Amino acid sequence: MSEPQTSIKPHDAARQALVEHRSRQLLDAAARLMERDGSEAVSMQALAAEAGVSVGLIYRYFGSKDDVLLAVITDVLGAFSTTVPEAVEEAGEDPVRRLAAAFAAYCRVIDSHRHAAVLTYRESKSLDEAGRDRIKRLEVETSEPLRAAVRDGVEAGKLVAADPDLVAYNLLLLAHAWALKHWYFEQTRTLDSYIRDQLALALRAILADGLGDAYADLLSVGR
Template sequence: MAVIVTTDYGAAMSSASVQFRTLKAFRAEFDFSSEAICSRILERHRGTIRTQKPHVAVARLVRIIQTTLALSNRQGFHSMSLRELATASGLSMGALYTYFDSKDTLLMMILDEVWSAVSATLGNPPETLAEDPVRRLRWLLETHVYLTETMQPWFLFAYMEAKAFPKEGREKARRSELATESLIADALADGVRCGQFSVANIELTAALIKPLLQDWYVKRGKYHRRGVSPEGYVQTVISFVESAILLRTTR
């Protein structure tokens, strides 16, 4: 007798599916608004930023960096001139230089916040998930999507400019990327140990899951145009991945 086993991962997108955390819940837990990030930048670079009043400095930083991300993500950071940045952000060339001492410093200001955000979120999974690889993997995937949704221009910037980093930055980028893959690989390995996953090559599988997460912020327009919500994407990816690795039993 033949037992039909459908792999209808799309079903996870229906209302009958498992309930995941929402983007709203993520944002209630973490504040990654431009203002919050830019005040962290101000703290980190108090030495080089010459403006004294914090609220003025933060407001200017928000304008400068939002404009930088917008222009760079359209044409590349290197081909964005500081003249363009000045006029588009409504400041003068001279004013820009009270917030950074070189174009490379502006680059690193942005990148440092991206890596810091990754380790602040993905690096701290709830302890309650330590013994539950399936839910920990789900938590990793959803947290990654929600984080990159909230800071989309920042992550796209880091992804596209990665190759042009001034050497020390390139090394940091590689380590950050490998750290994320390791977190995924650890969850996979734990799942195999618990008898919940069936994965032949753990490293390679983790390496394949990564581009699924990156596509959300790299090709964001593609999904936005098709009306895919962050929550919908999370469920699609989780179902796609689980259908490939979950050890299933039929009744």
């Protein structure tokens, strides 16, 4: 960011690769740890042990524990910004199908980073104002595919939503809820049935009249 980039020396490339590798190694270890022991239990020494590096090394790649936390969260949010748009594209042109695909992709990312996802909800003193703001901005940004799909649907006359942003944000929340209230939903649902049922419910509220048949597959419920 503040590094001079006038000419990329081969040395720099190697360094860059190492930084990449170490960061990934640490981020994965952190995620693994949170998954295993809960996100509270991640001390820097535990993280070092899990990643198989020394404590000191962490500080070479992340300025502080906050930075690690921030990076873990950013990492998840980053997963959204690549995975979700991909899924949307694959869904084709239809805004309703795109919306469905976006929500499903959202839920799947959440599912594979369950504990990291919950982190977003920790209003920790550790994360300073700047960090929190960045996360909030990122979260809003990554929800953009959902928002766009809803808007497109409305414009195309296939969806009816007085407040497209609210609809989109609710879907985001329900995706998060899969992680937040996993203890509740897992009693009666699989990830797939969760996605299907929530989607069906949401569409019922916003699908334009007469389109029920066209999207019957998305409106079906139960197993």
